[in-house]
Amino acid sequence: xxxxPVLAVEGLGKLFGGLVALDSVSFEVRPGEILGLIGxxxxxxxxxVNVVSGIYxxxxxxxxxxxxxxxxxxxxxxxxxxxxxxxxxxxxxxxxTVLENVLVANKRHLTRPFRAAWAGGRDRDISLAMTLxxxxxxxxxSDRLAGSLSYGEARRLEIxxxxxxxPKLLFLDxxxxxxNERETGELSEVIRASRGVVDSMVIIEHDVEFxxxxxxxxxxxxxxxxxxxxxxxxxxxxxxxxEAYLGSDDDEH
Amino acid sequence: xxxxxxxxxxxxILLAWSVYIILMSGSLSFANGAFMLIxxxxxxxxxxxxxxxxxxxxxxxxxxxxxxxxxxxxxxxxTRGIYLILVTVGIAVSVRGVIESIPYxxxxxxxxxxxxxxxxxxxxxVIVVGCALWLVSRSPLQRxxxxxxxxxxxxxSLGINIVHVKLVCFGVGAGLAAVAGSFYAHYMLxxxxxxxGILVSVYIVLYVVLGGTNNLWGPILGATIMTLVPEMIRGIxxxxxxxxxxMIIVLLLLRPDGLLAFRIATVRRRRPSGRREAxxxxxx
Amino acid sequence: MLVEQIIxxxxxxxxxxxxxxxxxxxxxxxxxxxxxxxxxxxxxGFIAVASVALGSPLAIAFLITIAISGLIGLVVExxxxxxxxxxxxxxxxxxxxxxxxxxxxxxTQKAWGTESVSIALPDxxxxxxxxxxxIRLVLVKLxxxxxxxxxxxxxxxxxxxxxxxxxxxxVADSAADAxxxxxxxxxxxxLVFFIASALAGVAGMALAVRTGYANTxxxxxxxxxxxxxxxxxxxxxxxxxxxxxxLVGVLEALAFQWALGQLADVAVxxxxxxxxLVRPAGLFGTAGSRDTRA
Numbered sequence: 001x002x003x004x005p006v007l008a009v010e011g012l013g014k015l016f017g018g019l020v021a022l023d024s025v026s027f028e029v030r031p032g033e034i035l036g037l038i039g040x041x042x043x044x045x046x047x048x049v050n051v052v053s054g055i056y057x058x059x060x061x062x063x064x065x066x067x068x069x070x071x072x073x074x075x076x077x078x079x080x081x082x083x084x085x086x087x088x089x090x091x092x093x094x095x096x097t098v099l100e101n102v103l104v105a106n107k108r109h110l111t112r113p114f115r116a117a118w119a120g121g122r123d124r125d126i127s128l129a130m131t132l133x134x135x136x137x138x139x140x141x142s143d144r145l146a147g148s149l150s151y152g153e154a155r156r157l158e159i160x161x162x163x164x165x166x167p168k169l170l171f172l173d174x175x176x177x178x179x180n181e182r183e184t185g186e187l188s189e190v191i192r193a194s195r196g197v198v199d200s201m202v203i204i205e206h207d208v209e210f211x212x213x214x215x216x217x218x219x220x221x222x223x224x225x226x227x228x229x230x231x232x233x234x235x236x237x238x239x240x241x242x243e244a245y246l247g248s249d250d251d252e253h
Numbered sequence: 254x255x256x257x258x259x260x261x262x263x264x265x266i267l268l269a270w271s272v273y274i275i276l277m278s279g280s281l282s283f284a285n286g287a288f289m290l291i292x293x294x295x296x297x298x299x300x301x302x303x304x305x306x307x308x309x310x311x312x313x314x315x316x317x318x319x320x321x322x323x324x325x326x327x328x329x330x331x332t333r334g335i336y337l338i339l340v341t342v343g344i345a346v347s348v349r350g351v352i353e354s355i356p357y358x359x360x361x362x363x364x365x366x367x368x369x370x371x372x373x374x375x376x377x378x379v380i381v382v383g384c385a386l387w388l389v390s391r392s393p394l395q396r397x398x399x400x401x402x403x404x405x406x407x408x409x410s411l412g413i414n415i416v417h418v419k420l421v422c423f424g425v426g427a428g429l430a431a432v433a434g435s436f437y438a439h440y441m442l443x444x445x446x447x448x449x450g451i452l453v454s455v456y457i458v459l460y461v462v463l464g465g466t467n468n469l470w471g472p473i474l475g476a477t478i479m480t481l482v483p484e485m486i487r488g489i490x491x492x493x494x495x496x497x498x499x500m501i502i503v504l505l506l507l508r509p510d511g512l513l514a515f516r517i518a519t520v521r522r523r524r525p526s527g528r529r530e531a532x533x534x535x536x537x
Numbered sequence: 538m539l540v541e542q543i544i545x546x547x548x549x550x551x552x553x554x555x556x557x558x559x560x561x562x563x564x565x566x567x568x569x570x571x572x573x574x575x576x577x578x579x580x581x582g583f584i585a586v587a588s589v590a591l592g593s594p595l596a597i598a599f600l601i602t603i604a605i606s607g608l609i610g611l612v613v614e615x616x617x618x619x620x621x622x623x624x625x626x627x628x629x630x631x632x633x634x635x636x637x638x639x640x641x642x643x644x645t646q647k648a649w650g651t652e653s654v655s656i657a658l659p660d661x662x663x664x665x666x667x668x669x670x671x672i673r674l675v676l677v678k679l680x681x682x683x684x685x686x687x688x689x690x691x692x693x694x695x696x697x698x699x700x701x702x703x704x705x706x707x708v709a710d711s712a713a714d715a716x717x718x719x720x721x722x723x724x725x726x727x728l729v730f731f732i733a734s735a736l737a738g739v740a741g742m743a744l745a746v747r748t749g750y751a752n753t754x755x756x757x758x759x760x761x762x763x764x765x766x767x768x769x770x771x772x773x774x775x776x777x778x779x780x781x782x783x784l785v786g787v788l789e790a791l792a793f794q795w796a797l798g799q800l801a802d803v804a805v806x807x808x809x810x811x812x813x814l815v816r817p818a819g820l821f822g823t824a825g826s827r828d829t830r831a
Binding site: 053054055074075076077078079080084085087091093094095096097099100103104105106107108109110111113114116117118119122125126130142143161165 | 388389392393394396397398399400403404406407409410411412413414415417418421467516518519520521522
C-alpha cells in the first residue's frame with residue numbers, strides 16, 4: 001500500500017487585497033480517509049478548498065497531489081487528475097436532467113470534447129451513470145430537470161456528479177448546510193457508501209456533530225490558520241478549538 | 254422569385270446557425286456579419302481574380318475565416334457578457350473598415366464579376382449542417398457545450414477545457430458564416446462592404462433570439478420568419494426593421510428565450526416496461 | 538493649420554464626450570449598455586432640423602431637442618430596461634435596446650427619407666468665424682464647444698454636489714442598498730435615462746448645426762463610436778468618458794490632417810479592444826472600478 005499522502009499542502013497563503021484569508025496553512029490528506037475541515041465562520045475553509053481545487057490562485061506555498069506539484073495548475077487540469085468537488089451553494093446544471101448532470105462528468109469525453117460528437121458507448125455510459133444515481137437514491141428521478149429537485153436531492157446529485165469523474169480526492173463544501181435531521185442522516189449514508197468509490201474525502205462542515213462520527217481525522221481552522229489537526233476525540237477536546245468556537249456565532253441549525 | 258426566397262432563407266438559416274454554434278458555448282457574437290463579409294470577399298477574390306470554382310472557393314473561405322475566428326477569438330474570449338458584445342462589435346466595425354480601405358478589392362465599392370450560385374448548393378448545405386447539429390444534439394458533446402454555457406466554473410473543474418471549447422465553437426461559427434457569405438455574394442453577383450455592417454450582425458443575432466436560443470430549430474424558425482414573412486405580406490416588407498424590432502421587444506418582455514425556447518435533453522431513459530419517464534418539470 | 542485641427546478635434550471630442558457620458562450614466566446605474574442611445578443621438582439631429590424648419594430660433598430648438606430626446610429616453614427605459622433589472626439580464630436588455638434602436642432608425646427614415654436633410658440655417662451663420670492670434674475660429678464650433686463643456690460641467694456638479702447626485706451615485710453603487718435607504722430607484726433610473734438621452738439629443742443637434750444636415754447613418758458611424766470611447770475612457774466613469782472623448786476627438790482630427798482619416802474608425806475600435814483586454818478599467822478609470830470580467 002502506498003503511504004504517500006493523496007494531498008500535501010505546505011505553507012499555503014492567500015491574500016484578498018490586504019486581507020489575509022489563508023496564513024501559511026499546511027496539512028495532508030491520507031489515502032482512504034475522510035478528513036473533516038471545521039472551524040467558525042470566516043475561518044477560511046472555503047477559501048482553502050477554492051485554492052486547492054484551482055479556482056483561486058494561492059499567493060504562496062505548494063500543493064502536492066500524489067507526490068506531484070500541482071500548485072499552478074488550472075482547475076480543469078486538476079479535475080482531470082482526479083480532484084473533484086461540490087459547492088457550498090449547489091451548482092448543478094439546472095437546465096439539464098439529473099442523468100445528464102452525471103453523464104457530463106464522464107471522464108471519457110473530456111479531453112476530446114469534439115470527438116464526443118460521434119463517440120459510441122452510449123449505453124455503457126448510461127448504465128454507469130444510473131449505478132451512481134442508484135447509489136445516491138436518485139435513480140427514479142433520472143429524467144427530471146436538475147433545477148426541479150429538492151434541496152436534499154440536489155445535494156445528493158452534486159455528489160453523484162462529483163463521483164462520476166472517478167476522482168481520487170473529493171472535496172465536499174458544506175454538504176449538510178440547510179438540511180434537517182433526516183436529510184443529514186441520508187447524507188451520512190451516502191458519504192459512507194461512497195468511501196469505496198473515491199480514495200479520500202475532505203468535508204467542510206459547520207455541524208461538528210455531523211463530522212464527529214463521519215471523519216477519520218479533523219482539521220480545525222480559525223482566521224485563516226490551522227489551529228488543530230488530529231482524531232476527532234483529540235481535536236474536539238483541545239481548548240484552543242473550544243475557544244475558537246465559543247468566540248464565534250452560535251446560530252447554526 | 255422562388256429562387257430568391259430559397260437562397261435568402263437558406264443563407265439566413267446558415268447565418269443564424271453560425272451565431273447559434275457560438276452561443277452553444279456561452280458567447281454571444283455580434284461579429285458574424287463581419288465573418289460573412291470576409292467569406293464573401295475571400296471566395297470572391299478566389300473565383301473572380303483567380304478562377305477558382307465556387308465549390309472550392311467557398312470551403313477555402315470557410316477555413317480561412319475559421320482560422321481568423323480562432324485567432325481573434327483567443328484574446329476576445331477572455332471577455333464575457335457585455336464586454337464580449339463590445340469586443341465583437343469592435344471586430345465587426347474594424348473588419349469592415351479594413352476591407353473598405355483595400356483598393357485591390359474595390360475599396361468602398363466592392364467588386365463584381367461572380368458567376369452566380371445555385372440555390373441547390375445552399376439547400377444541400379442547410380441539410381448537411383442541420384444534420385450535423387442534430388447529431389451533436391444527441392451526443393455527449395452537447396452536454397459538454399451546455400455545461401460550459403451554463404456554468405463555466407463548474408464545467409472547468411469537471412475537467413473541461415473551456416478555452417478550447419469556446420475557441421473551436423467561435424471558429425466554426427465564423428467559418429459557417431463565411432461560407433454562407435460566399436454563396437450569398439456569388440448569387441448577388443457582387444460584393445461590397447455596404448451590406449455587411451454592424452447592422453447585419455445585429456439582425457443575425459436577432460433571428461436566433463426570435464426563434465429560440467436553446468436548440469437547433471429556433472434559428473431556423475427565426476431566420477425563416479424574418480426572411481419570408483416580409484416577402485409574403487406586402488405591407489411589411491417596407492417596414493421590416495420596425496416590425497422586426499417590435500417583435501423582438503415584445504418577445505423579450507414575454508419570452509426572453511425565444512419562440513422555441515425549450516432545450517432538448519440528450520438522453521431520456523426508458524423504463525423497463527417501455528414507458529417513458531414522466532415529463533420533466535420546470536426548474537424552480 | 539495644426540492648431541485649427543486640434544481645436545476641431547476638441548470640438549469633435551466634446552460631442553463624443555456628451556454621447557459617451559450618456560452611455561456612462563446608464564452603465565453606471567444599471568450595469569447595462571443602452572444600444573438605443575446612439576439612435577437617440579441620431580434622432581436629435583432630426584428633431585433640431587424639424588424645429589428650425591418650423592420656425593423656432595436655435596435656442597428654442599435646443600430646448601425642444603432636450604425635451605423630446607429625454608422623453609424618448611424614458612420610453613426606452615420603460616420598454617427595454619424596466620423589466621430586466623437583474624444582473625443576468627444585461628444581455629436581454631442590450632438586445633432589447635438594439636431592437637428599439639432599429640425601430641427608431643426605421644421610423645426616422647420613414648418620416649424624413651434616407652437622404653440627408655438640411656437644416657434651415659443661413660450658411661453665413663454656420664461658417665462665420667473670427668480670427669484670434671492668427672488662428673481662424675469658427676463661431677458655431679466655439680458655441681458647440683462652450684455648450685457641451687457647460688452641460689458636462691453642470692452634470693458633474695449635479696452628480697458630485699447635489700442630493701440628487703448622491704442618489705444617483707448610491708444607486709450606481711448598489712441599487713439594493715439604495716432602496717434600503719429609501720431612495721426610489723425607479724425614479725432615479727428614469728432621471729438618469731432622461732439626462733443621458735437629452736445629452737445625446739443635444740450632441741445630435743450640435744452635429745446637425747455644425748455639418749448643416751441630419752442623416753440616419755450617424756447613429757452607427759458616430760454614435761456607436763462613443764460607446765467605444767466610453768470603454769476606452771473607463772466603463773461607468775464620467776470623467777473617463779469626458780477625457781476619452783476629447784482624446785479620441787483630437788486624435789481623429791489629427792488623423793484627418795495627415796490623410797489617415799479612413800482608418801481612424803478602425804483604430805478607435807481596435808484600441809478599445811486592446812483596452813478591454815489589457816486594462817478593463819479603462820485608461821482614465823479609477824482603480825475602484827468594479828471587476829469588469831464576469
